[in-house]
Amino acid sequence: MNADADAARRVEGLGRSLRRCVLCPQLCRVDRTAGERGFCGLGTEMVIHSALPHYGEEPPLSGTRGAGTIFFSSCNIRCVYCQNHQISHSPSGRAVSADQLAAVMLDLEAAGCHNVEPVTPTPHLPGIMAAFLTARRQGLRLPLVFNCGGYERARIVRLLDGMVDIYLPDFKYGLAEAGRNFSAAADYPRHALAALREMVRQVGDGLETVEGVATRGVLVRHLVLPGCGANSLAVLKLIREGVSASVPLSLMAQYTPVAAVQDHPLLGRRVSRAEYERVVNAALDMGFEEVITQEVDDRELTPDFARERPFAWDPAEQ
Helix, strand or coil, X not given: CCHHHHHHHHHHHHHHHHHHCCCCCCCCCCCHHHCCCCCCCCCCCEEEEEEEEEXXXXXXXXXXXXXXXXXXXXXXXXXXXXXXXXXXXXXXXXXXXXXXXXXXXXXXXXXXXXXEEEECCHHHHHHHXXXXXXXXXXXXXXXXXXEECCCCCHHHHXXXXXXXXXXXXXXXXXXXXXXXXXXXXXXXXXXXXXXXXXXXXXXXXXXXXXXXXXXXXXXXXXECCCCCHHHHHHHHHHHHHHCCCCCCEEEECCCCCCHHHCCCCCCCCCCCHHHHHHHHHHHHHCCCCCEECCCCCCCCCCCCCCCCCCCCCCHHHC
């Protein structure tokens, strides 16, 4: 069986999984093809909010022409502090078919983007991968970036082998209690670690670049939360001991309380410089070879999805 036929076979398998949905660790086992709705609230349709060049991703992803982000509605984890809560906590948006999504991907390539980056893809995965194969047949040459929350099933990730070029998972929690308290994610560390191991098996434990722009590999994001230093250190330890210190890390300081958590005893404030630097220094002390960092400041980096272009730093808004 050639590679294209094998990919098509695996995408068909993803589609069949909707009859008893086990795409993510929620394991809802509802028949989405019959109109039943699980945790994500979705049926068989894909629902997107927007697709645009994104200049605020990590430099190897945004490059000079932007990452080709496609923001999908709903999520399989629903963090209480999510900066994308306007769309991640709801299945509302614009429904698209696989053919329509393939056209969106090709439009992002025509706009000059460096990649195609579905954001929160897991609940929509069968349609996304079908669209990607269609776009490939129609001439798409951009790498596919799998931007996910980390709460994945390794068995499902295995089906993406050979189709995903760059994995961009969050590793939110090293402590299971944090996953239960802040997200709907039972046993998050175990699932995230198993999924990351599978991603690394497929694309390696580094990030390949051409002229500074990523073409293949993995980049793990971790958002440092206020008052949760032990959780961050546990994340680093899991990756270091369970995968590799060669895995590139993006340690994010941009946490900003959304309205839902402004009175939360831990999450109601921004991260301090000392808290963030403790995590960065720990990563370096553990021997991580590539660490992307952020400034700790008062900039407002939270997108507003009520706007046609959600990001204030979008060049089109300047």
